Amino acid sequence: MKLRYLLPLLLFSVLVLCFWRGLQLDPKQLPSTLINQPVPRFRLVDVKQPQLYLTQQDLQGHFSLLNVWASWCLSCREEHAQLMAIAKDKHIALYGLNFQDKLANARAWLNTYGNPYLKTGWDPQGQVGIDWGVYGTPETYLIDPQGIIRYKLIGPLTAQAWQQKLLPILRQLQQEAKTP
Amino acid sequence: MKHLSMIALGLVCLLGLTQSAWTLQDAYPFANDKQQQRFYQLLSQLRCLVCQNQTLAESDVPLAKELRQQVATQIQQGESDQQIHQYLQARYGEFVLYRPRLTLQTGLLWLGPFGLLIVGLIALIYIVRQKHPQATPPLAAAKHAELLTRINALQPKE
Numbered sequence: 001m002k003l004r005y006l007l008p009l010l011l012f013s014v015l016v017l018c019f020w021r022g023l024q025l026d027p028k029q030l031p032s033t034l035i036n037q038p039v040p041r042f043r044l045v046d047v048k049q050p051q052l053y054l055t056q057q058d059l060q061g062h063f064s065l066l067n068v069w070a071s072w073c074l075s076c077r078e079e080h081a082q083l084m085a086i087a088k089d090k091h092i093a094l095y096g097l098n099f100q101d102k103l104a105n106a107r108a109w110l111n112t113y114g115n116p117y118l119k120t121g122w123d124p125q126g127q128v129g130i131d132w133g134v135y136g137t138p139e140t141y142l143i144d145p146q147g148i149i150r151y152k153l154i155g156p157l158t159a160q161a162w163q164q165k166l167l168p169i170l171r172q173l174q175q176e177a178k179t180p
Numbered sequence: 181m182k183h184l185s186m187i188a189l190g191l192v193c194l195l196g197l198t199q200s201a202w203t204l205q206d207a208y209p210f211a212n213d214k215q216q217q218r219f220y221q222l223l224s225q226l227r228c229l230v231c232q233n234q235t236l237a238e239s240d241v242p243l244a245k246e247l248r249q250q251v252a253t254q255i256q257q258g259e260s261d262q263q264i265h266q267y268l269q270a271r272y273g274e275f276v277l278y279r280p281r282l283t284l285q286t287g288l289l290w291l292g293p294f295g296l297l298i299v300g301l302i303a304l305i306y307i308v309r310q311k312h313p314q315a316t317p318p319l320a321a322a323k324h325a326e327l328l329t330r331i332n333a334l335q336p337k338e
Contacts, residue, residue, distance in 0.1 A: 027232055030229065030272065030273060030275055031273060032273075033273045034271075100242050100246070125246055126242065126243065126246045130247065130250065131271065135229035135230060135243055135272065136229075136230060
């Protein structure tokens with residue numbers, strides 16, 4: 001078989017490989033520019049207790065999760081059970097960022113479904129969310145005790161996502177923290 | 181009648197364009213026209229991250245609205261185009277630029293089509309040449325006479 005005749009088939013195969021790979025990539029999964037960066041400075045009123053604030057200080061000194069959610073976000077209900085489980089087991093400090101939402105709706109949502117968060121910052125315009133590079137809900141950030149963002153999960157924090165993505169990274173970071 | 185319906189279709193499309201221009205103009209009062217122009221230009225260079233095939237000028241999602249507000253505020257505060265690009269890139273990465281910059285990583289994206297075009301042209305020339313080989317050069321006079329004699333010799337005598 002002369003190479004000349006095989007050439008179109010070869011080229012076609014290369015194209016097929018490119019398209020196959022391309023179709024596997026999810027354009028919604030944008031890599032975060034904030035990985036290994038310190039958390040942005042912010043100050044938001046707490047949704048349930050208006051005399052309290054959520055600031056970047058709350059994310060220092062311990063491992064924490066910042067979960068971006070909204071009452072209009074349907075996928076957020078998918079992850080709610082897992083968030084309640086995380087809050088109950090006290091694996092990690094869980095904070096919320098209520099993104100582009102009405103205060104009354106956010107409060108009603110927490111009252112109806114339950115509040116897993118230690119505190120939830122109210123970000124009605126989404127200004128703080130933009131500083132975090134939020135482009136959709138739900139998203140969850142894993143922050144280490146030094147206040148550095150170490151991981152961003154895009155999509156609902158389901159039991160699977162927790163077991164397979166966040167928990168291993170958390171364990172690894174905790175291990176690294178122990179060995180100097 | 182055909183021309184009339186074409187014109188009507190054209191007008192309807194234009195109407196669609198003016199609609200989006202109206203919305204933007206209402207919401208963001210600028211100090212001068214130059215700022216407004218910069219605003220529209222910047223918006224067409226930035227991607228909406230939710231509806232990723234639309235620019236910030238076109239998209240209607242809440243995130244796009246908030247980002248438009250951000251860009252407008254920054255223009256009014258006197259930030260340069262470069263600074264606004266950097267502000268968004270620091271938060272959302274390279275993808276937020278609707279027109280990718282020419283870097284090593286995007287080199288294949290930009291130059292790939294031209295490369296393929298050149299390869300295609302070379303292949304085309306190669307194939308055409310194979311089918312139509314160059315014409316043989318004309319015979320010298322002596323050879324031509326000899327050929328005629330031989331041809332005549334082959335013909336049956338009348």
